[in-house]
Amino acid sequence: MTTEPTWPCAAIRDADLAPRTTMRVGGRARWLFEPAHPDEFVEAWRAAREEGLEVRVLGGGANVLVSDDGFDGAVFSTARMARIFRPHREEGADWSAGAEERVGEASLGRVGATGDESEPCELVVWAGKGLLALVRATRELGWSGLEPLAGVPGHLGGGIAMNAGGRYGELWDVVRRVRLLLPDGEIVERERAECNPSYRNGNLGDAIVLGAVLGFERSTRHTVEERVRELLREKSAAQPLTEHSSGCIFKNPDPELSDGRSAGKLIEDVGGKQLSRGAAVVSPKHGNFIVNTGGARALDVIGLIEDLRRLVRDRTGIELETEVRIW
Ligand SMILES: Cc1cc2nc3c(=O)[nH]c(=O)nc-3n(C[C@H](O)[C@H](O)[C@H](O)COP(=O)(O)OP(=O)(O)OC[C@H]3O[C@@H](n4cnc5c(N)ncnc54)[C@H](O)[C@@H]3O)c2cc1C
Known part of the structure; x- marks a missing residue:
């Protein structure tokens, strides 16, 4: 036995x-x-x-x-590691969240409204905090910086690993410090200046993000809310946000090679929006999204990714690099 x-x-x-x-x-x-x-x-x-x-x-x-x-x-x-709280003032961030410092989203809103203006606009966030909830929390506080992440799903840790973002900004723009578990088991803290995030890549190698200290600009709830609403409108007009997808399949190529065309535009231009395999279908809304219309297998999705890559390569000579992580 x-x-x-x-x-x-x-x-x-x-x-x-x-x-x-x-x-x-x-x-x-x-x-x-x-x-x-x-x-x-x-x-x-x-x-x-x-x-x-x-x-x-x-x-x-x-x-x-x-x-x-x-x-x-x-x-x-990381789904159950979703805490968010203010750093301890004197000692810097206390990653284990002392009870007196731990605040839920409702009280974060209250803190923002009555706000002590001398307090830094910083939050300690554990890796599993949902990005959508995090955007909501900073909106309640009237703190600016995460608006470009409006509508981007996932958790903080995944967002830092991928450097999630879009044309108006990236998650690393608000990262002040990360707490990492290294492959050898050591736990380290790295300042933003020590890290070298790039387009859709936190460049952390095999390190695991346990949490981060994020810093924001003081603004007003109204201003942040308006911007979030505007960007959400723009995003939902262009992307199939309510369907099952993995977001953008490919990274955007070097604009010099593609005449400034995004991966989605390239796919559209070469007729890729017509392609499908089984229940995996290229979204009619956005050429860089594959949606599972119900019962797709990973094999269908991966096959379709390769169909698109080949089509773009054959027609334009451009080799698209996968953004989605295939396990
Ligand atoms: C509808 C839709 C819209 C999207 N729009 C955007 C967009 O506008 N911009 C954008 O950048 N992305 C977008 N995405 C992709 C996705 O939201 C982001 O890449 C997000 O950051 C992924 O976070 P996650 O927690 O889901 O990561 P996962 O998908 O769970 O993981 C992604 C990678 O990160 C690693 N990882 C996860 N957690 C950690 C951790 N704690 N430490 C180290 N590595 C970790 C995983 O091992 C994996 O390699 C979209 C996705 C969807 C479905």
Whole structure:
């Protein structure tokens, strides 16, 4: 008889990953770990490594495409590590959130409204905080900086790893400091100036984001709200936000090579919007989005990605680079 390992956090054996991704495709993970605290995350990560398991991190699953075979290792979900609070004034950020400093979104709103103007506009955020909720929280506070992330799904950690953003700004614009778990098990803090994020890439290698200190500009709730609303309108007019997708499939190519055309425009220009495989369909709204219209397999989506890449290469000579992470 074999005994099951006892893990230092909630763990599900043989977990279905598809419902944990926005594309809703893919197989199962041997283990899904759901730590509720960064310390628990680290402890469980060390335990999984000691068991010889390969480890991956899953945020909101908004930019991951899981293969139909799934993943024969341990997937760490950040979903339960979703706290947000003000840093301690004297000692800098206290990552474990002292009860007196921990504030929910409602009280964040109150703090903003009655606001002590001398207080820095900073928040400590754990890796699993949803980006949509984070944008809402800063809007309530009247703090500016995250408006370009309006409508972008996923978690803070995934957003930092991917440097999520768009034409008006990126997540790293508000990152002051990150707390990382390095592949050798060491925990380090890195200032923004020590990191080198680039287009859709936090450039953190295999480091895992446990949390970050974010800094904002003081503004007003009304101003931030108006901007968020405007950008949301623009985004939902151009992208299939209510359908199952992984966001943009390809990175935009170097504008000098593509005459300034985005990946979506290139795909549209070469007739890629007509393509589909099974229930995986190129969105009529945006050429760089593949949507799962119901029951698609990862194989369909990956096949369609390669069809699009080939079509663009054959017609334009441009090699599109995948933005979505394929597991
Ligand atoms: C409808 C839609 C619209 C989108 N619009 C945009 C957009 O406008 N701009 C944009 O940039 N993106 C967009 N995306 C893609 C996606 O929202 C972002 O890439 C987001 O940052 C992914 O975050 P996540 O938590 O879901 O990451 P996941 O998809 O879970 O993971 C992505 C990668 O990050 C790694 N990762 C996750 N968490 C961590 C962590 N804590 N530490 C280290 N690595 C980690 C994963 O291992 C994986 O390699 C969109 C997606 C959808 C579905």
